[in-house]
Amino acid sequence: MFLPILLGFLLGAALCLTFGTVFFALIQNSVDNGFRSGMKIVFGVIIGDILFVIAALLGTSFIPKAQWFENLMAVVGVVFLIALGLVNILKGTPRLAYPTTRLGNFVYYFTTGFFLNALNPVNFVAWVAIVAYIRSHLHYSDAQQYGFMIAALVGVFATETALAYYANRLKRLFTPRVVKIFNRTTGVIFLIGAANITYSRLLEPLQKALNW
Numbered sequence: 001m002f003l004p005i006l007l008g009f010l011l012g013a014a015l016c017l018t019f020g021t022v023f024f025a026l027i028q029n030s031v032d033n034g035f036r037s038g039m040k041i042v043f044g045v046i047i048g049d050i051l052f053v054i055a056a057l058l059g060t061s062f063i064p065k066a067q068w069f070e071n072l073m074a075v076v077g078v079v080f081l082i083a084l085g086l087v088n089i090l091k092g093t094p095r096l097a098y099p100t101t102r103l104g105n106f107v108y109y110f111t112t113g114f115f116l117n118a119l120n121p122v123n124f125v126a127w128v129a130i131v132a133y134i135r136s137h138l139h140y141s142d143a144q145q146y147g148f149m150i151a152a153l154v155g156v157f158a159t160e161t162a163l164a165y166y167a168n169r170l171k172r173l174f175t176p177r178v179v180k181i182f183n184r185t186t187g188v189i190f191l192i193g194a195a196n197i198t199y200s201r202l203l204e205p206l207q208k209a210l211n212w
Contacts, residue, residue, distance in 0.1 A: 012155020
């Protein structure tokens with residue numbers, strides 16, 4: 001049981017270091033607004049991952065199979081990423097109107113992390129593929145599967161917490177010029193993510209259907 005837990009934890013940590021949209025949003029918000037704002041994003045991300053893992057382990061029969069539903073989720077994700085990308089690029093150093101109440105502040109950052117994670121279909125596919133692999137290739141028992149996936153979630157949470165903490169600790173290195181470059185780079189990453197979802201989830205299936 002020790003090996004599945006260790007491998008799960010390492011996998012969870014590795015998933016956080018793929019330099020995707022969640023990674024850059026977490027770093028940016030931690031630098032701009034402090035460790036607590038970063039942790040609120042982390043909680044949103046981990047809740048999304050927990051839902052994905054539960055669906056992958058228990059089956060996805062309760063998720064609509066219709067193509068229109070998958071396309072709708074992809075479109076919403078694309079719009080969300082494009083909006084975030086343009087805000088970062090056009091403003092350079094974005095200062096959004098953050099809610100002033102504690103509840104509003106938490107909801108803002110939490111939902112940002114949750115939707116960045118949940119609206120990217122690639123994340124769900126990745127968790128399903130991981131479960132399929134440990135079942136069919138590693139032949140893990142049910143207990144080993146649950147241990148592996150729980151450890152993976154712990155790895156995700158621990159790694160993203162560390163990223164938020166050390167990003168804020170290194171805040172003094174982020175001069176206005178560096179922050180401007182970093183935020184615009186983050187914006188480009190968001191747009192690339194939107195383009196990737198557009199092609200892989202919308203255009204490529206359409207192209208294959210037309211060629212067929």
